[in-house]
Amino acid sequence: MIIKLAQINRLFVLLLCFLPFFASADKLRFVAESLPPFHFLDENNKPTGALVEVIQALITSAHLDASIEFLPFARSYHLAQQQANAFMFSLLKTPHRESQFKWVGQSYKSEAFLVGLKSRSDINISNLEEAKNYVVGTIRGYHADAFLKKAGFSTDKNLSLSVKYDRMWPMLFKQRIDLVLTNYIALDREISSVGLDPKAIKKYIAINHFPNQLYIATSPTTSDDIVLVLRQALEKLKQSGQYQTIIDKWGL
Numbered sequence: 322m323i324i325k326l327a328q329i330n331r332l333f334v335l336l337l338c339f340l341p342f343f344a345s346a347d348k349l350r351f352v353a354e355s356l357p358p359f360h361f362l363d364e365n366n367k368p369t370g371a372l373v374e375v376i377q378a379l380i381t382s383a384h385l386d387a388s389i390e391f392l393p394f395a396r397s398y399h400l401a402q403q404q405a406n407a408f409m410f411s412l413l414k415t416p417h418r419e420s421q422f423k424w425v426g427q428s429y430k431s432e433a434f435l436v437g438l439k440s441r442s443d444i445n446i447s448n449l450e451e452a453k454n455y456v457v458g459t460i461r462g463y464h465a466d467a468f469l470k471k472a473g474f475s476t477d478k479n480l481s482l483s484v485k486y487d488r489m490w491p492m493l494f495k496q497r498i499d500l501v502l503t504n505y506i507a508l509d510r511e512i513s514s515v516g517l518d519p520k521a522i523k524k525y526i527a528i529n530h531f532p533n534q535l536y537i538a539t540s541p542t543t544s545d546d547i548v549l550v551l552r553q554a555l556e557k558l559k560q561s562g563q564y565q566t567i568i569d570k571w572g573l
Contacts, residue, residue, distance in 0.1 A: 349387035349547070350407045351376050352397040356486075357510035358571050359411055359429065359535075362391060371571035372428050375555075376410050376537075378563060383554040393484075395462050405542040408551075411535040413464045418538075423548050425537035426555040429573070431504040433465070433531040437493065439523045444499060446525055455499035456481055458489050465502045468531060487515045500525060504533075 353360045353372070360370040368389045380387045392400070401409035402421055411428050412418070435452055437444055446452050449472055457474060459465035461482040474480040481498045483489035490512050492498045505524060512519040537555070539548065558564040 347406045349380075349385055350400070350404075351380075351387060351389045351410050352392050352400055352407060353389075353410050354394040354397055355391050356411070356507055357514060358507060358573070360389075360391065361510075371568055371573055372411050372535075374567045374570075375428060375558065375564060378558055378567070379551060379554050382557065383550050394460065398462070401538055402540055403542075405540050405544070406547065407543075408537055408539045410537045412538040413532050414534050414536045414538070415464050415532045417467070418464075421541075422538035423541055423543055423545075425539065425548055425551045427534050428537050428555075429535040429568075430533055431507075431535065432533055433502060433528040434505045434524045435500045435502055435526050435528065436505065436508065436522050436524055437500045438496070438521055440521070441496075441499065444525065448526065449528065452500060452526070453479055455479065456497075457500045457502055458483060458492060458498040459502045460484070460486065460489065464532065469502060486511050490515050490517055494521070502528065502531075 355361045356370075358370055359372045360368065363369040368391065373389060376389055379385070397409050398412070400407040401412065408425065412422070414424060414427075435446070435449075435457065444455060446455070453473060456479050457469060458481040459469060461484055466482060469480055476482060481489075481492065483492065489498075489501060493501055494517050508522060509519040512522065537551065555564075
């Protein structure tokens, strides 16, 4: 009898942990833009990438009813900011965004650099101020957009904003822009995907004071219980070594 009661108590505690999900009919949505090698569609049009595998492991570990979708950055951002149970799974955490989201946990950490063509012997910079003498490109709506504007760059002089990376990189190779502010780790796959040679690119300077932590983030209207379950599941993935195994697999 004692054994049966103990088993019933454990089952009751387990049910309480997942009660928020049973009480909600909403399916969780994990959204992101296409950004190889973190998240992108494979040749069969299915989500893949390092952070996609992390999210898939979270979904399995926490027994969630969830989907993974790729949307333009602006739409993903709006959904995660405004819609309960929508999660952007690689959002750069910045002071400006701090109060606009609930933050589940860090999904990755990636350093930022100004990069450009190795062949550009005319580019000689040692800091961001000197880069103002050149045209720097980034993606419209990224934190890099706001960061560069705050640093004194402007679109009528030395800042070029692209909608997607597949437009930005050809501009760099055609020397319509001089430099790009980006997280260096994703470059090879991005540049190769548009038929260009990533070996032609080099780092010019590191942007050390640029935020470098990518997070899983969701709307303030998402239940704290759901955020807690995901946070704990992410922590377990990291403690078990499964997270690092995924990251290592993708060469990150």
